[in-house]
Amino acid sequence: MTTELISDSSEQARFDARIAANERVEPKDWMPDAYRRNVIRQMSQHAHSEVIGMQPEGNWISRAPTLQRKAILLAKVQDEAGHGLYLYSATETLGVTREDLVEALHQGRAKYASIFNYPSLTWADVGAIGWLVDGAAIVNQISLQQTSYGPYARAMVRICKEESFHMRQGYEIMLTLCRGSDAQRAMAQDALNRWWWPSLMMFGPHDAESAHSAQSMLWKLKRQSNDDLRQKFIDQTVPQADFLGIHIPDPQLRWNATSGHYNFGEIDWSEFQRVINGDGPCNRERLSHHVRAHDDGAWVRETLAAYRAKHSARSAEHA
Amino acid sequence: MTTEAMPLFEVFIRSKRGLDHRHVGSLHAQDHRQALEYARDTYTRRGEGVSIWVVASRDIVASQESDSASFYDPLDDKPYRHATFYKLPDAVDNM
């Protein structure tokens, strides 16, 4: 017992030194249980977000207005599935199975990004989601490329490479609409009106009010504060909206020459709380869609088990 | 999906520009053949691969961090293996 305590505390010291030196923690390294749980939570929720995010965007593939837009949107949503896959894989390095993670999602123990609880109502929403939601995700993910857990950081590098295409395709859709007919411009403005504030909420609450922020920062899982990342997103996006010629729905938005940033209005935190806690426009649908797809696919997954059992000798030959 | 039915496979890709296979991630598949197909669909959509290896995760044997002292240290006193050991004039220091 004494020996374990001693080796645990020297492991802790080694872990702390690694974090302090900005080195990566890898799957087989000793790590505090709380760190392991935090990493599993963060990565799996990121994975769930990618997968749930396929729903509002996938909603427009069959109705994309041109063949090129159809192909691009399909490729984008396919990328999101791939991102989910990279992140579930990275989470599995910590000894938890994808099945466990999906079950946690279905039982409401795991969350996903609240932004995907809003409906995609028009083609302009597809543009707004690419521009704003992927834009916000990129700000967050660039920061996470420096996260302390190795597999997570590497997944972020891979994802960031693919994500810039996503944001561009969204912005290009908005640009085309804003240069189009009155109806198209109105569609673009309407989408911005509905997606602006939820995009700001993607960065989470003020850090002082976030349960996990402080500890995540200490462990260098999180590298910048919610508020800093949110400000960065606003500063880069306002000029983009100006270029489009559409108006951000915040009467208090204005450039502050002294701070070198945009001042902006207060977020409706009661809406944020409602949506993150299950009472947004689409929460029930998003989850029940995922549950249904999973249940409908159960017989297919079981088929693989049955085929494998019957043919394990033949599989070995093919391998 | 039970862990039995669709075991985990690690995926290694050798891209056009590189010479070595790099670990890119993992996925679940029924067998090696399906793992190769899924790896192609997941990891080579942007033309990133000329060669794919898939290895069942359970077949990977890894060294432990605690092995380092005897396993790695003897290699660490030969700094001339590292590029940073060599000081070059700035004009040609981009290798």
Added chain:
Amino acid sequence: MPSNDLFVYSLALADDALILGQRLTEWVSNAPTLEEELALANVALDHIGRARMFYGHAAQLVDDGRGEDDLAFGRDCREFTNLLINELPRGDFAFTMVRQFFVDAFNVPFLTALVQSREPTLAAIGAKAVKESTYHLRRSRDWMLRLGDGSAESHVRTQRAVDELWGYTPELFEPFAAEVRLAQAGLVPDRDALKTGWRSTVDAAFAEATLACPTAAWSVRGGRDGVHTEHLGHLLAQMQFMQRTYPGQQW
């Protein structure tokens, strides 16, 4: 007129590819595993890409100011000339994979022959598409085996899919008038000649997958004449909605 025949021919192949591609996109966020999401999306993208190439070629041939999107979004049901097998709803995973297998088993030899066309654009499209379909066939054939010879439930579902799809397969081998003329001129494959080879590919897969070849003799046809199943109208209503509601805009 060869050029009008070629237009009609390219349009038919484009319609085949687009309608099947559209059905495949319906699996997005509905697939049995995340890995299958990626795989199915790839097959869908290949078919949509192929459709665009054939529509582009058709547009060039007809040269009346229409582009790929006018052809895809501006024609009603009765003007679409895809084979019926492509427009059937996706059904369950077994139905999708059996349909895909039947189509892939046709496409590989068909496209292999199309590569030999003296019409250079058709040959080029064929050359690109045959690589894709070769991979599609490997995948769909593997699934036939797993589904046919997997669990009791998968066997029942797959046999049902085979029985429901069987009567839509004869149309694969029925050339239409323009196609007959083009084949006689040596410009396109003889569709009818592919039947025996297809049958042996399919029979071999059935045997390995423990599936029974249907014996009931029935068939449904009419796609090339624009006489479709009731499913196509709904598919087009959804697909063409934006262009119909906001005509003449850039997107």
